[in-house]
Amino acid sequence: MTSYDAIVVGAGPAGASAALALARAGRRVVMVERGLFPGAKNVYGGVIYGRVLDDIIPAWWEEVPFDRWVVRRSTMVMTPNQSLSIDYRTDAWADAPYNGMTATRSRFDAWLAGRAVAEGATLVTSTVATGLIRDQRGAVVGVRTDRDGAELLAPVVVAADGVNSFLAKEAGLLPKADAAHHTLGVKEVLKLPTEVINDRFGVSNHQGVDIEMLGCTGEVPGGGFLYTNTDSVSIGVVLSLPQLAASGRRPESFIADLKEHPSIAPLLRGATLGEYSAHLIPEGGFHVMPKLAVDGMVLTGDAAGMTLAAGIWLEGVNFAIGSGWTAGQAIDRALATGDVSASGLASYRSDLEESFVLADHRRLRRAPGLVLSERVQQRYPGLVCDLAESFFTVTNPTPKAGGRKWLQAATKKHGVRLRHLVRDGWEGMRTFG
Amino acid sequence: MNNRWQGVSFTDRLATVDYRVGERAHIVVDSDVCRSCTTKACVTACPANLFAPTAEGGILFNYEDCFECGTCYMVCNNDGAITWTYPDGGFGVVFHRG
Numbered sequence: 001m002t003s004y005d006a007i008v009v010g011a012g013p014a015g016a017s018a019a020l021a022l023a024r025a026g027r028r029v030v031m032v033e034r035g036l037f038p039g040a041k042n043v044y045g046g047v048i049y050g051r052v053l054d055d056i057i058p059a060w061w062e063e064v065p066f067d068r069w070v071v072r073r074s075t076m077v078m079t080p081n082q083s084l085s086i087d088y089r090t091d092a093w094a095d096a097p098y099n100g101m102t103a104t105r106s107r108f109d110a111w112l113a114g115r116a117v118a119e120g121a122t123l124v125t126s127t128v129a130t131g132l133i134r135d136q137r138g139a140v141v142g143v144r145t146d147r148d149g150a151e152l153l154a155p156v157v158v159a160a161d162g163v164n165s166f167l168a169k170e171a172g173l174l175p176k177a178d179a180a181h182h183t184l185g186v187k188e189v190l191k192l193p194t195e196v197i198n199d200r201f202g203v204s205n206h207q208g209v210d211i212e213m214l215g216c217t218g219e220v221p222g223g224g225f226l227y228t229n230t231d232s233v234s235i236g237v238v239l240s241l242p243q244l245a246a247s248g249r250r251p252e253s254f255i256a257d258l259k260e261h262p263s264i265a266p267l268l269r270g271a272t273l274g275e276y277s278a279h280l281i282p283e284g285g286f287h288v289m290p291k292l293a294v295d296g297m298v299l300t301g302d303a304a305g306m307t308l309a310a311g312i313w314l315e316g317v318n319f320a321i322g323s324g325w326t327a328g329q330a331i332d333r334a335l336a337t338g339d340v341s342a343s344g345l346a347s348y349r350s351d352l353e354e355s356f357v358l359a360d361h362r363r364l365r366r367a368p369g370l371v372l373s374e375r376v377q378q379r380y381p382g383l384v385c386d387l388a389e390s391f392f393t394v395t396n397p398t399p400k401a402g403g404r405k406w407l408q409a410a411t412k413k414h415g416v417r418l419r420h421l422v423r424d425g426w427e428g429m430r431t432f433g
Numbered sequence: 434m435n436n437r438w439q440g441v442s443f444t445d446r447l448a449t450v451d452y453r454v455g456e457r458a459h460i461v462v463d464s465d466v467c468r469s470c471t472t473k474a475c476v477t478a479c480p481a482n483l484f485a486p487t488a489e490g491g492i493l494f495n496y497e498d499c500f501e502c503g504t505c506y507m508v509c510n511n512d513g514a515i516t517w518t519y520p521d522g523g524f525g526v527v528f529h530r531g
Contacts, residue, residue, distance in 0.1 A: 034522050036453065041501060043531035105531040126523025146522050164503040166519075179507040186480045189530040232530065245474035245508040252446070252480065273441055275449045275530040278480035278500045280507070 021328025068208025215381025
């Protein structure tokens with residue numbers, strides 16, 4: 001039997017980055033991927049922030065299979081017939097070192113896994129890791145697979161098996177089901193000619209746009225997104241699972257409503273459905289993140305709940321890469337000392353605390369609660385849209401009522417008290433400041 | 434139930450998704466448990482619309498068009514109603530534009 005220094009389960013961004021770190025350190029590492037190819041099971045919602053790759057793959061932008069470099073970032077707050085946007089553009093983001101890219105996961109994930117293979121990692125696709133193998137003391141020493149019942153043994157297993165991580169569940173690190181801390185992302189990729197996208201979104205070839213939306217998911221807490229690919233536009237919503245279940249509404253109906261919004265419909269005119277997809281997102285944030293290491297195993301990426309869904313920032317692929325890379329390096333050191341117990345692997349967590357991965361999660365630990373709160377979801381979008389309407393509507397011959405009157409009217413209409421505004425404003429400062 | 438949104442029927446919607454359908458049903462629903470369920474959240478929450486209530490109060494599940502997202506078992510209130518595993522290696526959904 002071939003013996004490895006580490007087994008990485010899942011060849012998405014987290015697993016590929018862990019395998020790349022281990023291979024570069026000269027370790028024998030195998031990635032076990034259940035899909036036909038890396039990325040076949042993966043869906044995301046907008047932007048891959050690539051700076052995390054600077055230290056891993058020098059000049060990564062010269063080879064990454066991107067669709068467009070994002071030069072416009074918009075946040076849109078909306079009601080069924082109003083919208084207010086903050087729209088930032090800089091063409092500097094279309095030059096190295098770049099801020100973010102849109103990409104297709106079947107190509108991006110396959111590229112990153114391919115980089116790990118190029119540096120010596122082994123990739124086994126179409127193979128499910130069906131369970132953990134433990135020694136007498138309970139330490140993880142390998143995985144069983146569905147490939148003729150083959151078992152793979154190694155001192156360390158990296159669980160990079162995604163949001164439903166059955167390895168983490170088997171190890172008791174994640175609850176079997178946890179609807180309260182997950183959202184459902186549903187997405188439609190709508191085909192449009194490249195030139196039409198360029199014209200409608202005001203960009204040139206290779207330049208892209210990403211719009212995040214709040215107030216477009218009705219009674220279900222969540223948000224929307226729209227971003228440009230080379231010859232398609234991706235649009236979707238993210239929905240809180242418990243409230244989606246209670247609503248009795250079908251997920252795709254939220255996308256249908258969004259596509260009919262007067263601010264969105266003109267952008268999509270004439271587009272045809274290229275692919276429909278869905279994926280769960282771990283949304284609990286820092287407070288519900290599981291233990292990251294046990295004897296012989298670490299959790300990375302979505303399996304460790306490392307996505308940030310904080311309204312303005314929606315990130316996940318970068319955290320997956322950062323956590324996988326950090327895990328790979330920590331495992332290499334643990335292997336060198338011969339201690340792959342939870343304490344031997346503890347530097348994984350402490351290194352993550354020093355890096356953006358856990359620093360950002362800690363800083364924005366209050367964000368999921370605030371962004372998904374009742375007032376932010378149900379009341380503030382209408383309130384700020386009405387305020388904007390008051391400001392921009394000329395009511396001649398009636399004289400302008402003025403800001404204070406407008407604020408009074410809008411807060412009254414939407415059932416918001418001034419002390420709520422003050423409290424939420426303070427909470428917003430604490431969360432994002 | 435309204436099965437059409439913006440002129441795209443659910444059949445047409447799922448026709449945009451690539452699958453390698455395996456022989457083993459990776460998700461199994463125990464209809465005996467479902468009969469006592471009053472919410473049946475899986476029926477509306479499943480993004481691929483694969484759970485169909487039967488006349489006897491049970492649930493029929495079509496595993497062939499599954500996205501393997503996990504929504505159904507996460508929203509299910511009844512222990513043991515949904516047994517959820519991944520399809521065998523290489524089978525199941527193949528997203529090309531995810």
